[in-house]
Structures are given as structure tokens and as C-alpha cells.
Amino acid sequence: MTRTIKLAVIPGDGIGPEVIEQANRVLDAALAGGEVALDRTEFKLGADRFLETGDTLPEAEQAAIAEHDAILFGAVGGVPGDPRLKNANIERGLLLKLRFDFEHYANVRPCTLFPGVESTLKQPGDVDFVVVREGTEGPYAGNGGRLRPGTPAEVATEVSVNTAFGIERVVRYAFETAQSRPRKKLTWVHKTNVLVHAGATWQRIVQTVAAEYPEIAVDYMHVDAATIFMVQDPSRFDVIVTDNLFGDILTDLAGAIGGGIGLAASGNINPDGTFPSMFEPVHGSAPDIAGQQKADPTAAILSAALMLDHLGLTADGDRVRAAVRADLATRGAATRPTAEIGDAVIAQLPQ
Amino acid sequence: MTRTIKLAVIPGDGIGPEVIEQANRVLDAALAGGEVALDRTEFKLGADRFLETGDTLPEAEQAAIAEHDAILFGAVGGVPGDPRLKNANIERGLLLKLRFDFEHYANVRPCTLFPGVESTLKQPGDVDFVVVREGTEGPYAGNGGRLRPGTPAEVATEVSVNTAFGIERVVRYAFETAQSRPRKKLTWVHKTNVLVHAGATWQRIVQTVAAEYPEIAVDYMHVDAATIFMVQDPSRFDVIVTDNLFGDILTDLAGAIGGGIGLAASGNINPDGTFPSMFEPVHGSAPDIAGQQKADPTAAILSAALMLDHLGLTADGDRVRAAVRADLATRGAATRPTAEIGDAVIAQLPQ
Ligand SMILES: CC(C)[C@H](C(=O)O)[C@@H](O)C(=O)O
Ligand SMILES: CC(C)[C@H](C(=O)O)[C@@H](O)C(=O)O
Numbered sequence: 001m002t003r004t005i006k007l008a009v010i011p012g013d014g015i016g017p018e019v020i021e022q023a024n025r026v027l028d029a030a031l032a033g034g035e036v037a038l039d040r041t042e043f044k045l046g047a048d049r050f051l052e053t054g055d056t057l058p059e060a061e062q063a064a065i066a067e068h069d070a071i072l073f074g075a076v077g078g079v080p081g082d083p084r085l086k087n088a089n090i091e092r093g094l095l096l097k098l099r100f101d102f103e104h105y106a107n108v109r110p111c112t113l114f115p116g117v118e119s120t121l122k123q124p125g126d127v128d129f130v131v132v133r134e135g136t137e138g139p140y141a142g143n144g145g146r147l148r149p150g151t152p153a154e155v156a157t158e159v160s161v162n163t164a165f166g167i168e169r170v171v172r173y174a175f176e177t178a179q180s181r182p183r184k185k186l187t188w189v190h191k192t193n194v195l196v197h198a199g200a201t202w203q204r205i206v207q208t209v210a211a212e213y214p215e216i217a218v219d220y221m222h223v224d225a226a227t228i229f230m231v232q233d234p235s236r237f238d239v240i241v242t243d244n245l246f247g248d249i250l251t252d253l254a255g256a257i258g259g260g261i262g263l264a265a266s267g268n269i270n271p272d273g274t275f276p277s278m279f280e281p282v283h284g285s286a287p288d289i290a291g292q293q294k295a296d297p298t299a300a301i302l303s304a305a306l307m308l309d310h311l312g313l314t315a316d317g318d319r320v321r322a323a324v325r326a327d328l329a330t331r332g333a334a335t336r337p338t339a340e341i342g343d344a345v346i347a348q349l350p351q
Numbered sequence: 352m353t354r355t356i357k358l359a360v361i362p363g364d365g366i367g368p369e370v371i372e373q374a375n376r377v378l379d380a381a382l383a384g385g386e387v388a389l390d391r392t393e394f395k396l397g398a399d400r401f402l403e404t405g406d407t408l409p410e411a412e413q414a415a416i417a418e419h420d421a422i423l424f425g426a427v428g429g430v431p432g433d434p435r436l437k438n439a440n441i442e443r444g445l446l447l448k449l450r451f452d453f454e455h456y457a458n459v460r461p462c463t464l465f466p467g468v469e470s471t472l473k474q475p476g477d478v479d480f481v482v483v484r485e486g487t488e489g490p491y492a493g494n495g496g497r498l499r500p501g502t503p504a505e506v507a508t509e510v511s512v513n514t515a516f517g518i519e520r521v522v523r524y525a526f527e528t529a530q531s532r533p534r535k536k537l538t539w540v541h542k543t544n545v546l547v548h549a550g551a552t553w554q555r556i557v558q559t560v561a562a563e564y565p566e567i568a569v570d571y572m573h574v575d576a577a578t579i580f581m582v583q584d585p586s587r588f589d590v591i592v593t594d595n596l597f598g599d600i601l602t603d604l605a606g607a608i609g610g611g612i613g614l615a616a617s618g619n620i621n622p623d624g625t626f627p628s629m630f631e632p633v634h635g636s637a638p639d640i641a642g643q644q645k646a647d648p649t650a651a652i653l654s655a656a657l658m659l660d661h662l663g664l665t666a667d668g669d670r671v672r673a674a675v676r677a678d679l680a681t682r683g684a685a686t687r688p689t690a691e692i693g694d695a696v697i698a699q700l701p702q
Binding site: 077080089091092096118119120121122123139140142144145146149150151152153154155156157158159160161162163164165168191193194195196197198200201204220223224225227228230231232245248249251252253255256257260261 | 497501502506507512516545571579582583602604606
């Protein structure tokens with residue numbers, strides 16, 4: 001009996017389509033001959049779509065996407081400074097709208113330095129941690145405005161909104177993640193000495209949830225200090241949980257020390273299953289290298305592997321990761337044409 | 352005729368007093384036999400003072416500090432988790448209060464990888480940039496609160512307040528800084544795609560001020576991307592200007608890649624001269640190693656050099672930097688007792 005998975009694919013802009021093409025090829029190869037069939041629907045959304053039709057995320061398309069079991073997302077964003085995109089905000093109107101409306105509250109971003117991959121650090125040590133970034137509130141709430149814009153008396157505000165509801169669910173998810181890992185360590189990151197209100201709420205909730213997980217060793221770090229540890233001793237991290245903005249910053253840094261942003265995968269997870277989760281490389285659309293087969297599809301492929309895990313196909317997810325690992329071990333994160341990396345990963349897939 | 356400089360010294364907590372002691376010794380040695388005399392007043396402020404008297408920054412003391420020409424600041428903060436400090440916020444009540452009340456709007460943090468110093472990066476290249484961090488507003492405004500604290504319906508907000516007034520003065524200072532440097536490059540860092548309100552105000556002001564500085568090459572980077580460049584290609588930076596929180600994060604990271612936070616100096620500058628500027632190492636009070644002569648006083652010594660520059664004693668500032676450079680070139684950033692590093696720098700002072 002075949003299980004059919006309804007997959008919404010949003011390749012997006014720039015290098016998005018190229019890397020998603022390879023992720024799709026790897027998915028097909030990994031699932032070939034098995035009991036699982038992928039039923040894909042492609043949604044053309046992003047800056048290119050906006051330029052053609054003026055749409056960012058039409059309601060009907062959002063509703064159609066919501067009917068799928070999972071979303072595979074490339075990258076969105078036009079050429080920086082394109083005047084035609086001046087009044088578009090693809091990031092907020094599409095990517096963040098999906099994360100918020102689909103309650104992707106656990107933005108999961110693993111960081112592993114694979115054997116064979118050069119780190120930018122002299123002595124990286126054993127890098128293998130995962131950042132659980134809050135995905136639906138905090139400084140990303142979109143709450144704020146401008147008073148007297150364009151005048152010398154202009155004031156702009158950005159309101160970070162942090163709820164016990166929103167924090168508790170992601171903190172709980174992070175504790176569960178730590179529980180499932182051998183080292184059982186959780187580091188929560190904030191800036192409690194300055195952002196005292198949000199910091200106090202985070203602290204209260206971490207402490208409350210921690211009481212339910214006595215096996216987990218919990219520590220706290222200010223976000224500034226966390227960047228230092230990230231480049232001086234990243235092996236000290238196991239699971240990190242943090243807010244939306246700190247998570248954004250720390251995961252790009254983590255990508256850089258983990259062999260480059262071309263390898264960094266992510267899952268925007270809705271653990272409750274009320275909406276489809278969304279899997280995307282951490283990198284952006286990189287319009288400067290688009291269409292040239294220069295982009296590394298590994299991040300997209302590893303994101304697809306996270307999707308397999310999420311769909312309960314962990315054995316297949318493990319096979320994809322094993323193939324990536326084998327490819328990197330032999331070739332390193334060398335510059336190769338996009339499709340060649342897809343070929344190589346497929347060739348390495350264990351039976 | 353002797354010029355007397357009134358110097359307020361706030362050694363603070365933990366390793367603060369140890370590193371400030373060495374900075375003071377170097378200052379005395381650098382100015383010995385010259386026309387400038389230092390008239391010091393020490394202010395015992397910080398967590399230790401709070402524990403003794405319950406005071407954070409009494410009004411009369413703040414007024415007395417304001418009467419000085421400059422402030423030399425060590426580090427403040429007690430042992431993390433000390434229950435007696437639960438209701439103290441030394442950071443907000445003392446350090447940030449001084450920065451805000453004294454209009455330290457240009458928080459200047461140079462990052463130089465000195466010859467002889469090991470970087471945590473494999474190929475750091477030529478690291479020599481300066482971060483100009485806004486110091487008086489943004490997410491540090493202290494504006495926010497908690498609704499229904501301690502309940503499942505708790506909401507905490509943090510309001511980032513950004514004014515044209517506050518942004519323009521620091522942006523202008525950063526352009527002046529870039530103008531004075533050979534490479535004439537300015538990178539402004541924000542997160543305009545998400546924090547659209549504050550981002551728009553920053554963008555408008557950077558563009559307006561840029562028009563007055565046609566020689567300066569200006570580029571923009573999202574804060575997450577900036578962390579990647581910081582560890583992959585830091586030599587691309589010359590002057591960075593950014594908001595209070597992004598500046599906090601980026602300068603700790605910069606410290607780490609520039610040979611460690613034990614070398615990172617800073618000046619909290621009031622360019623208008625209406626209040627004394629304040630010079631402090633970027634590192635914290637590190638209570639775990641306090642009183643053991645383990646702290647590196649180099650950051651405090653380099654902060655004192657920035658103070659000399661600010662007081663118009665650039666030749667003396669240069670001599671202190673030359674001495675530090677010579678010491679690091681021969682000894683590296685090796686672990687030596689605090690006072691021994693002070694001795695070594697004094698021995699290297701050019702006549
Ligand atoms: C494109 C942008 C809105 C996004 C974010 O800030 O979350 C990106 O940087 C990421 O990390 O996925
Ligand atoms: C101690 C703290 C309030 C301070 C800050 O966040 O500005 C420190 O991290 C710094 O960078 O000087």
C-alpha cells in the first residue's frame with residue numbers, strides 16, 4: 001500500500017529553483033522503489049512573481065498550501081535595491097507570513113561540521129549542535145511604526161512581543177530535543193540584563209519547564225557572549241533555544257563556522273501538526289550567482305532530509321544525510337556545479 | 352604650564368579593579384615628565400557597592416562624575432545567580448544609565464588583529480576595523496513591560512525606540528570616522544527586511560548623510576549576514592555603524608576574532624563634550640577569575656589609550672598603542688599575570 005505525501009514546493013527566486021531542483025531529485029532517488037509517493041504542487045511565489053503579477057501571497061494560494069503535508073521552500077528575494085521592489089516586502093509578506101500563520105514556532109537549525117569540510121575556525125573541535133529558534137513572535141512580531149517619517153522629528157519603533165504561550169511551546173520543544181540527544185544539554189540565550197521584561201518572562205518559563213526535565217543540564221548565556229563561544233568553543237553547545245532575532249543571528253554565524261551557509265539546513269516546524277511544516281535552506285536567494293549552477297544545493301538537500309524526518313521517514317532522512325556525509329567526506333565542500341553535487345549525493349545514497 | 356585632567360575612575364566589580372590598576376599605571380608612565388597631570392577621583396560603584404549600601408548610582412555621585420573630563424570604567428556585575436542581586440540591575444542602573452544620561456551616543460569599538468596575536472580564524476587576513484555602535488537608544492531604550500506576569504497569559508514587550516535625532520548624530524560620527532581613515536569605507540548594519548520601521552528610518556538617514564560624503568563608499572548588510580562576513584572575511588570591513596543591540600552582538604564577535612575579548616577596547620563617546628566620555632574594556636567583570644591576577648589588562652590599557660586620543664593627547668595614545676603592539680608582537684596574547692602585562696607594556700613605552 002502506497003502512502004502519498006502531498007508536497008507544496010516553493011522554489012522562489014535567485015538560486016532557489018536550482019537548489020530545490022536538486023533537493024527534489026535526491027528526494028525522488030531516496031524514495032524510489034519504496035512505499036511512499038510524493039505528490040508535488042509547485043507554487044510560483046517570491047520577488048519574480050511579485051514583479052509579474054503584483055502578488056505576494058494571495059489568500060487562495062495560502063489556503064491551497066495549507067492543504068499539503070509539508071512545504072519545501074527555496075529562497076525568496078529580488079536583486080537588492082531593485083526600485084520595482086521598493087514597496088514589496090517579500091520577506092515579511094511571504095516567508096514570515098507563512099511562518100507566522102502556519103505556527104512554525106520551532107525553527108530548527110542543526111549545525112554539524114561534517115568530516116572533510118573545512119571550517120573557518122582554526123580549532124573548531126567537534127561541532128554538532130542544534131539551534132531551536134522561536135519562529136512566531138519576539139522582535140519579528142511586525143509591531144511598530146514611524147511617527148513623522150521623513151522629518152527631523154521622526155521616531156520609529158519596533159515592538160518585540162513575547163508571550164508565555166509562545167515561549168513555553170518552543171522551550172518545551174527544545175527540552176524534548178535535548179532529551180532525545182545523548183549529551184542532554186540545553187543553553188538558552190537572551191539578553192536578560194538589558195531586555196529585562198522579555199528576559200524575565202523567558203527566564204521564568206525556562207526555569208518552570210526545566211523542573212520537568214531533571215536529566216537536562218541547563219545553562220544561560222547572553223547573546224553577545226554566545227557569539228564568542230560560537231567561534232572559540234562551539235563544541236560546548238548541544239541544544240540552544242533562543243528568540244526569533246537572536247536565533248536569526250546565531251544561526252547564520254553557526255552556518256559560517258559549520259562549513260558555510262551553503263550547508264545550513266532548517267525546518268520551520270509546527271509540532272502540533274495543525275499546519276504543514278516548511279523546510280528551507282538558511283541561505284538567501286543570492287541573485288548575483290543565480291542561474292549559473294554555482295549554488296551549493298547541500299543545504300536544500302539537508303533541509304529535505306529534515307522534512308523526511310518530520311514526516312516519520314527517519315530512515316530515509318538518515319540515508320540522505322549519510323549520502324551528503326559521504327559526498328562531503330570525499331569531495332569536501334568544494335565548488336562544483338549545482339547539478340553535479342545533486343548527482344554525487346544520489347550516487348552516494350545507501351540502498 | 353601643566354594641564355590638569357580630572358579623571359573619574361570606576362573600577363567596578365570582579366576583574367575590573369585589577370585591570371584598571373594596570374591601565375592607571377600605564378597612564379602614569381605614559382604621561383610622566385610631561386605637561387599633563389591626572390587628578391583622579393575614584394567612585395566605588397557596582398555590585399559590591401550595591402551589596403554594601405543598596406546604592407546603584409546615587410544622584411550626588413552621578414553629578415560629581417559629570418564634573419570630570421573623562422571616565423575610566425572597569426567592569427560591573429556580581430556573581431551570576433547571586434540571590435542578593437536579584438532585584439538589582441547594575442547594568443541598566445549604572446552602566447547604561449551613564450551611557451544614556453551622559454549622551455554617549457558613539458560607542459566606538461576598534462577591532463585590530465595585532466601582529467603576534469593568534470586569531471580563532473584560520474585565515475583572518477588583515478583585520479583592522481572599527482564599529483561605531485549607537486549608544487543611547489534603540490532596543491536598549493528600556494521601554495517595555497510585562498502584563499500578567501507569572502501567569503500563562505503573560506505578555507512581555509520590549510520597545511526599540513529609534514529617533515532621527517539619535518540616528519543622525521551617530522551616523523554622522525561614523526562618516527567622520529570613515530573620512531579620517533585611509534580606506535574610506537562605511538558599512539551600515541541593520542535588519543531592514545524584518546524591522547521595517549526602524550530599518551526605514553536608518554536607511555533614510557544613512558542615505559541623506561552619505562550625500563554629504565561623496566568620497567565614502569557605503570554598503571549595507573543585514574546583521575545575520577554581517578556575522579558571516581565577520582568570520583569569513585573580516586578584512587572587508589573598515590567602519591561599521593549599527594544600532595545599540597546589533598553593535599553589542601557584533602563587537603563581542605569582533606573581539607573574539609580579533610584575538611580575544613581580553614584585547615577589546617571601547618570608548619563611550621559624547622562627541623559634543625556636554626558630558627564626560629567613558630572608556631571601558633568590552634569584557635565583563637568575570638567574577639570567576641577575579642582577584643587571581645588572571646585577567647588580561649590589555650583591553651583596559653587600550654581603552655585608556657582611546658581616552659588619551661579623546662582628550663587631544665593623540666601622541667600619548669599612540670605611544671601606549673605602540674607599547675601594547677610591541678608587547679603582543681614579542682609575547683603574543685599569552686597567559687601572564689595581570690600586573691606582569693602592565694609591567695611589560697610600561698617597559699615597551701616609546702620615549
Ligand atoms: C529572509 C529573512 C526574513 C529570514 C529571517 O530573518 O528569518 C532569514 O534571514 C532566515 O534566517 O531565514
Ligand atoms: C553589560 C552590558 C549591559 C553591556 C551592553 O550590553 O552594552 C556589555 O555587553 C557591553 O557590550 O558593553
